[in-house]
Amino acid sequence: MEIQLNKRRIFLTLGCIFGLVNAAGAAESGEPVELDEVVVTATRTHASLSDAPAAVTVVSTKDIESKNASRLGDVLDQVPSLYLRGGALGQSQGTIGTSGMSLRGIDQTRTLILLDGQPIQDAGSGKVNWRVPFIEDIARIEVVPGAFSALYGSNAIGGVVNIITKQPDKREFTAKVKKGWSDASGKDASVYFRDKLDNGLGIVAGLGYQNRDSYVNDFVVRSPVAGVPGTAVTGAQATTTATGAPAYIVGDKGAAPWRQINATTKISYDLSGVGKLFGGIAYSETDLGYTMFNTYLRNATTGAPVTAGTLDINGQRVTLSESNFVNNSPLYESTARYFAGFEGTIGNGYLLKIDLAQIERQYRFVNANTASTWGAGTGTQTNAPNSGADGTAQLSFPVGDRHFIVSGISLHNEKVDGTTYTLSNWRDPATRTGIADGYSGDSTTASLFAQDEISVVDKLKVYIGGRFDNWQTKGNYYKNTAPASAVTYASRSASSFNSKLSAVYQAADPVTLRASFGQSFRAPTNNDLYSYANIFGITSIGDPDLKPERGKTWEIGGEWRVSDKFKANATYYQTILKDLITNFRLSNVPIVSKRINAGKAKINGIELAAEAGLTNWLTLNASYAYIGSEMLENNIDPLSVGKRLIDSPKNIVNMGITAQQDSWTGILNASYSSKVFSTAQNIDTAEGVPGSYDAHTMVNAKVGYKFTKVVKGVVAINNLLNTKAYSFFLLPGRNVTAEMDFSF
Incomplete structure (x- = not known):
């Protein structure tokens, strides 16, 4: 039944896309074509959207x-082939550790995220803190899929998202207040x-503040074990684990309220x-708190909570500890970004752009030991401050009538210093x-890049570019608990x-054709190389080689x-990945995973999108993405061969209607994503259970309604159909x- 419903969604979207185009051709074929929108990310210089060598959104x-946006992911929900979950979205309490994203099936550590041209991926994990960009300060976002290491270096395998x-450049003063109810309280x-x-x-100058109550979304699931049963209890809810094994929901961890501040000058x-x-x-700062947990269990004899x-x-025998009901709060993360630069013209038509930036991040959370209670007992605090430093100098200039050169040098440094305190x-x-x-990592990439934009004939432009990156890394790891050890990894x-x-190629006034072939790479993150983490009994180990x-x-x-x-847009693409870094599970009890280089993976897909102005006040957009991802070779983990890559949905469908009439504005969006896997072997096949995707x-x-030139009122409903689904955590209800x- 689910497969049939999925097919209906897909064919409905395809029908809308091609129906829009056919209707448009019949009704509007004689109207002029607008080509003047300018983008900068696809070429590192200003180019009209029609000349950009990529399917830019x-x-x-x-x-x-x-x-209804409070976080970066909220404004990207209709981008073709883009999948978002957890901390990327504004109604989630999730932080950098629980965020997920992929572009054309390639996850956020392999897709470069830039803020005004500077990478903002975490210097430890390579993930993105989606709370960092201040929504009120964003002018536009350019999403450029495809291989872009020839211009941007490491991480740009899946593409580039430039905020x-x-x-x-003009006077603007705005003030906004918002209140939420139910799961958006x-x-x-x-x-x-x-x-x-x-x-x-x-x-x-800008300042933003968010104070959310959150909602119950993290449940306590316990599996039966061999042995003699103990105290009889009632209230358990039968379920399965994400891998389909029988289990019981015995309670929840309570809500995790959070507070967020954004400021910029x-x-x-x-x-x-x-x-x-x-x-x-x-600057951005987030505090994640906690509330009292709820046990669903009652003693079968006395009725007392268990x-x-x-x-x-x-x-069946089930073991339970009060530490099973805790989260990682108090949790704190902050980011301070300092930047400066110059942009202008020197000499005879030479465009010079210099960017300097430094990011300082704090990230810390707590972890209870198994014998601890909800409010006391021993445990640990993980503290992982890290930083990123960037410097880029870019010189762009014409050569004759048919060539435009973009050239530059770049230096990128990432440092992390992780410590686990008792x-x-x-x-x-x-x-x-x-x-x-504890561990530390220090990785530096020095780069040279150049691109030649060649106007071969009036209707044909060719881009030839390349980038040389030299990556250096060093680090160390130490352990003070028995058996104690310490090792330093040479540069x-x-x-x-x-x-x-x-x-x-501008085949005709209304038609643009594009083709490209590119190479790309991603250097291992500092956490990939040097970290050793144990959270709730799950151990993750890096590999310095x-x-x-x-x-x-x-x-x-x-x-x-x-x-x-x-x-309307259409694209077919294929990506071959080699030495893909992924997790290999060394043992299931206890769960221990190690980072490895897998052999080879393939992603091929189709991307369709259309936008139609149905009237002078109503616009419809639709997109469909098919993403076929597969692990082709993996000698270390052969059971992953033939399986889908993690965070890679097979189908993504988006549809939206936007209206503006006089003082009224409105939008209705729908987004569908097929199931994703969080394990390389795709063993997490269950759906509709805690921990599933x-x-x-x-x-x-x-x-929205504009009462005056100054005052506007807005009402928004998220999850209009009150869909119940999990993306590890339970998604917000209506x-x-x-x-x-x-x-003003």
């Missing part, structure tokens, strides 16, 4: 304002100001006739009694040259602009938010 300021913030507020003075000085100064200098600071012991559930009271980080273990290096060839991952991608596609109101459809709606916006 632009999320504009208007798109962002139309969404471009607002510049002080909480309060948000923000103020944002920008202006450009007559003397060329530009100023930006920027200045710029126009150098008359030359360019501009700019700089600023951006939170621990050897139990009898339906004649605590006498695991709920109180101030009760440190010693250091259990080692690896080099990678990645090239790309792309062609863009890991090699960089390498990829090759080719794609063909095009865009058909039927009119200025109707367009379910196929699901989410429908969200938002309506909820409502109301917002007042003031613009």
Whole structure:
């Protein structure tokens, strides 16, 4: 039945896409075609969208304002081939450790995420803190799928997501307040100001605050074990584990309320006739708390609540500890970003861009030992401060009438210094009694890149580019508990040259054809190499000898602009990955996993998208993505061969309707994602149970009314159909938010 429903969704979307195009062709074929939207990420310089050598998706300021957005992932929910879960989305309490994302089946550690051109991936895990970008400060987002290591180096195997913030080029002052109910219960507020003075000085300042109550979404699941049953209890709910083994839900961990702050300040100064200098600071901070847990179990004789012991559930032996009911709170993460640069013209038509940036991150959480209770007992605190430093100098210039060169140098450094402290009271980080273990990593990549944009003829552009990256790394690991050990890993290096060839052909005024072939790579993260972590009895081990991952991608596609109101895109692509870094489970009891280089994997897919202006006030968009991912070779873990890659849904369907009429605005979006796996062997086949990653459809709606030029009211409903599904945690149910916006 699920397969049939999935097929219906897919064929419905395809029908909408091609139906829109056919209708548009019949009704609007004589209208002029709009080609003037400019993007910067696909070529590292300004290019019209029709000339970009990739299927670029632009999320504009208007798109962002139309969404019920409190986190970066919320504004990307309609991007073709993009899958998001957990901490990427604003109604989740999830942090960097529980976020998930993939673009065309390639996850967030292999897809480069930039904030104004600077990588913001964590220097330890390579994951993204999706809370870092301040939503009010985002001008646009460019999502560029495909191999882009030839321009951007490591991590750009799946593509590049570039978040471009607002510049002080006009006066804007906004204030917003929001209140949520049900699973969105909480309060948000923000103020944002920008202006450009007559003397060329530009100023930006903004502050945002979110305080959410969260909701119950993390359940305690216990499996029967061999042996004699103990105390008889009632209240257990029969279920399975994510791998399909019989189990029982015995309680939940309570809600995990959270508080988030975002702040930014920027200045710029126009150098008359030359360019501009700019700089600023951006800061984000998140505190994740806890509330009392709930046990569903009652003593069969006395009726008293049961939170621990050897139990009898339906004649089966089940063991339970109060530590099973805890989360990792108090948890804290923060990011401070400092940046400065210059952009302008030097000499005779030479465009110079210099970017310097430093990111300082804090990330810490607690972990209870198995004998501890919910509120006391021994445990640990993991503290993983890390930093990233970037410097890029780019020079762009024309050569003759048919060549435009982009060239540059880049330096990127990542450092992490992880420490596990022992605590006498695991709920109180101030009760440190010693250091259990720790690790550090220091990785640096130095790069040279160049690209030639060749106007072969008026309708054909060819892009030839390449980048040389030299990666160096060193680190250490130590363990103070028995058996104590310490090891220092000497500095080692690896080099990678990645090239790309792309062609863009304007076959006719309304039709653009694209083709490309590119190489890509990803250096192992510091955590891949040097970390050793044990959380809730699950151990993850790095491997200091890991090699960089390498990829090759080719794609063909095009865009058909039927009119200025109707367009459609289609792309077919294939990526081959070698030395793919993944987890190999060394044992199941206890669970111990190690990072390894697998042999080879393949991803091939089809991406279709269309947008139609049905009337002067109503727009419809739709997209469908088929993503075929498969592990082809893996001598270390042969059971993963033939299986799908993790966080890689087979089908993604998006549909949205946007309306604007007089003072009214509205949006209705629907997104479907098929099931994903979290294990290399795809053993987590169950759906609809805690810990599973379910196929699901989410429908969200938002309506706004502008009372005056200054005041606007907004009401939004998320999960309109009240879909119940898990993405490890239970997804938010139907909820409502109301917002007042003031613009001056």
